[in-house]
Amino acid sequence: MSNESPLIQSMRTAVAAAPADVPLRLHLAELLLGEGLGEAAVAEAAVALQHAPGDAGARALMMRAMGLPAPADGKAETAEEPEQPAAHRPSTGFDWAAAENEVAGAVPPRFVTPAPAPGPGATAPEAPLAADGSGDPGDATAWEVDTPGSVTLADVGGMHEIKERLEAAFLAPMRNPELGRLYGKSLRGGLLMYGPPGCGKTFIARAVAGELGANFMSVSINDVLDMWMGNSERNMHEVFETARRQAPCVLFLDEVDALGAKRSRMQHGGMRNTVNQLLTELDGVGGANEGVFVLAATNVPWDVDIALRRPGRLDRTLLVLPPDAPAREAILRYHLRDRPIESVDLGKLVKVTEDLSGADLAHVCESASERALLDSTRTGVVRMINMKDLLGAAKEVRPSTDPWFASARNVAMFANEGGMYDELLAYLKKRRKL
Template sequence: MSTESPLIQSMRTAVAAAPTDVPLRLHLAELLLGEGLSEAAVAEAAVALQHAPGDMGARTLMMRAMGLPAPAAEQPEPTPEKPRAQEPAPEVPAAPAPPTGFDWAAAENEVADAVPPRFVTPGPASTAPEAPLAADGGGDPGDATAWEVDTPGTVTLADVGGMEEIKERLEAAFLAPMRNPELGRLYGKSLRGGLLMYGPPGCGKTFIARAVAGELGASFMSVSINDVLDMWMGNSERNMHEVFETARRQAPCVLFLDEVDALGAKRSRMQHGGMRNTVNQLLTELDGVGGANEGVFVLAATNVPWDVDIALRRPGRLDRTLLVLPPDAPAREAILRYHLRDRPIESVDLGKLVKVTEDLSGADLAHLCESASERALLDSTRTGVVRMINMKDLLGAAKEIRPSTDPWFASARNVAMFANEGGMYDELLAYLKRKRKL
C-alpha cells in the first residue's frame, strides 16, 4: 500500500478543519489520484458530491478515479504529476480525446472475462425514448416562454416505449386525418383539431405531445398559465390571443396547453371576473373564426379533467380525449434502460425489475434509478471501495417507493363512478375494473 506524502497528510488536516470546503477537498482528491490512490480519491470526491451534488468537477474527477471517461465537453486537463527527485518522469504521449458518450457495448466486449455484464439477459434492446417518458414529472417545460416555438423535432411515437394502445388511438383519431390533407379536403375535414389528454401525473403526456409534433413534422409550442396570466386587467386575454397568433404564424404547429385545468377552469366556480374573461378568450381562440386555426393542432393535458370547463370539450374544440395511464411493461423497460444507460451497473435483470415496478409512473421510475445510485454511492463512500449499482440496490429502492399515481386514482375513482356524464370516463372505469381498484 502506498504511503501518503507529507503534502497529502497536510491537506487531510486542512480538509478536516473545513469539511464543507468542496474545492479544498477536490484538491486533496487530485493529489491522491496523482499518487495512484484511486479508491481514496473516489471517497473524497463522493463526499464533495454530497456537499455539492451538481458540481461537475467533482463528478468528472470521480469518473476519472473509477476509470470511466468523462464526456468530451467536461474532460478536464490532466494535472501533471510532479517527478520524483530520484527518477525523471517519463514522456507520455498525449492520449486522443475520448468520443462523446460511452460505448457500453464495446467496453463489455473488451472486459467480458473480468467484468460481469450490465444486464442479465441482453436480448434486443427496447426502443428507448430520447427523453424521460416522465414528461409531466419530468417533462421538458423548463425555460421556454409563451412566445418561443421549437422547430420540428426528431422525436416521434416510435421513441415512446410501449403504450401501443395509446399510439393506435392517436393514429386513428388524430394523426391519420392530419397526415392526409387531400382526403381531408375531399371529405370536408378541416386541418385543425383538438385533443385532451388526462391521467395521473408523471406518465408522459408532455412527451407524447412532442412525439405528435414530430409525427406531423410540425413546430411545437408549450404554454402554461404562467405564460398567460397577468395582474393587469385585459393583459391575460391579450396574452392568450398572442399565443394563438404565434402558433398560426408558425403553422403547421402543435400548440400544447399544459395544465389546461388552470387555463380553462370551470367558470361557474370562479369568483374573479378576470379569470372568467381569460377562459372566454381561450374559447374564442379555439373556435378560430374564419379558418384562422388551419394547421394549428391543439393538444391539452390535465390531471383533473373534471375541473375543466365543459365548453372546452364542445365539438370543434377539445372534442377528443385520451387517457394516459402509467407505463405498461414494455414502456417501463424502455424508461429503466434510458435512466440506467450512463450509470455504472452490473448484472441488472430488467425483466424482474419491470415486474416489481407495476403501477409506477415514469417519474417514479426515474426516482427509483436515482435512489439506487445514491445507495451505491453512499456504500462506496462508507467502505472506501468503489462498486457498481446492482440488483440489490434497485430492488431495495423499488420497495421504498410507493406509486405516486395512487392518490390520483383514489380521486378519479369517485368521479368516474358517480359523475360520468356522456361516458367520458368509460375508459377509466374499464381500467379500474381490470386492476380491481373499484
C-alpha cells in the same frame, strides 16, 4: 464599540455609507484584526464575502481572523481550481480519483438480457421529458416555438393502445390533408390528454409534433396570466396568433385545468375573461386555426370547463395511464444507460415496478445509485449498482399514481357524464381498483 479607536469608528461610518464597497470593508476588517478584535474582523469579512463570494483577499482575511492556517501557496483557494477536492468532500480517507477511474472502466455484462432491436416502442421514451427542442421560430416573438424535432411515437416505449388511438383519431386525418379535403375534414383538431401525473403526457405531445413534422409550442398558466386587466386575454390571443403564423404547429396547453377552469367556480371576473378568450381562440372564426393542432393535458379533467370539450374544440380525449411493461423496460434502460451497473435483470425489475409512473421509475434508479454510492464511500471499495440496490429502491418507492386513482375513481363512478370516463372505468375494473 467603546474600545475602538477613532480611526476604526471613522471607517465604520464610511462603510455604513457605502456597504457594497468590498475593499473599504476589508480595510476596516484589517484594522480590526490589527487591534486584536478578531470576532469583529470575521463579521466584516463575512459581509464582504456575501457581496463578493470569490474574493481571494476576503477569504484569506477570514482565515487569519479565525486563526486558521493559510494555504500552502499563501493564497486562498479560488473557484478556478479544477477539482475543488477537499473543501467539498467528506474526510473519510476515500480515494475519489481512484474510484472515478475504477468506475470508468466498468465492463459488461450490464444487463442480464441484451437490449431489444430498434423498432417502434423499443427505444427509450419518457426520460427525454425534460429535453427542450432547439428551434428558432424565425421571427422575433415572446413565445418559444420549437422547430420539428426528431422525436416521434416510435420513441415512445410500449403504450401501443395509446399510439393506435392517436393514429386513428388524430394523426391519420392530419397526415392525409388531400383525403381530408375530399371528405370535408378540416386540417385542424383538438385533443385532451388526461391521467395521473408523471406518465408522459408532455412527451407524447412532443412526439405527436414530430410525427406530423410540425412546430411545437408549449404554453402554461405562467405564460398567460398577468396582473393587469386585459393583459391575460391579450396574451392568450398572442399565443394562438404565434401558433397560426408558425403553422403547421402543435400548440400544447399544459395543465389546461388552470387555463380553462370551470367558470362557475370562479370568483374573479378577470380569470373568467381569460377562459372566454381561450374558447374564442379555439373556435378560430373564419378557419383561422387551419394547421394548428391543439393538444391539452391535465391531471384533473373534471375541473376543466365543460365548454372546452364541446365539438370543434377539445372534443377528443385520451387517457394516459402508467407505463405498461414494455414502456417500463425502456424507461428503466434509459435511466440506467450511463450508470455503473452489473447483471441487472430488467425483466424482474419490470415485474416489481407495476403501477409506477415514469417519474417514479426515474426515482428508483436515482435511489439505487445513492445506495451504491453511499456503500462505496463507507467501505472504501467501489462497486457497481446491482439488482439488490434496484429491488430495494423499488420496494421503498410507493406509486405516486395511487392518490390520483383514489380521486378519479369517485368521479368515474358518480360523475361520468356522456361516458367520458368509460375508458378509465374499464381500467379500474381490470386492475380491481373499484
